[in-house]
Amino acid sequence: MPPPASASASAEIVGAVVSAPATSPDENAAHYAARSAFEADVSDVHADLASGAPGIVVLDTRSGDAWDQGHIPGALRLPTARIADMAPRLVDPAKTVVTYCWGPGCNGATRAALPFARLTYWAKKVLVGCERSARKGFAYDPASGFEQHPVDELTTPRTGISSAC
Incomplete structure (x- = not known):
């Protein structure tokens, strides 16, 4: 059962958010734990790559x-x-594979x-993709050489270090 409405709220008004009640706290916890097990934040991926943290292979x-x-x-x-035939030769099965594609409007990371x-690798997908990585001010690597754009302040703090979430 959702939390009770505030005493000042009118009984006649049903807000859009609570019109579909939230699940129980236990169901919520299970859902968000599962999402964290399946998805990675682009800032966390960037931090791991920058620090040389072991254990991941980032896959475009x-x-x-x-x-x-x-x-x-x-x-x-x-x-x-090409994953089914190439992954066993290219990707260490002891590492977690982190897939990404263009961005949140593309499901290529999920499909990958x-x-x-299915090949029994540990796998996660980046939530947003390379588009958001560039918008956060992280360097990216085009064929012409490394580039970096200013931080898009709608996506991350001006420092560009992390989402600080």
Whole structure:
């Protein structure tokens, strides 16, 4: 049962948020724990790559043209259609595979995580993709050489270090 409405709220007004009640705290906890197990934040991926933290392989699932346009430095390019035959030769099964694509409007990272899971790899997907990485001010690597754009203040603090969430 959702929390009680405030005493000052009118009994006749039902807000859009509570019109579909939240699940129980236990169900909420299970849901958010599961999401954290399946998804990675681009700031966390950047921090791990920058620090050399062991244990992950960041995988770009996009086409060669998209890769050349710009990708996350340190990523490996492996198109989704080639994962089943190429992953065993290219990707250490002891590492967690973190897939990404263009951004939140693209489900390529989700589609790429699935064959890795089927191959018994530990897999996560980046929530937002390389578009958000660049907008956060993190360097990216196009065929023409490393580039970095100013931080988009709608996506991250001006420092660009982390979302501080």
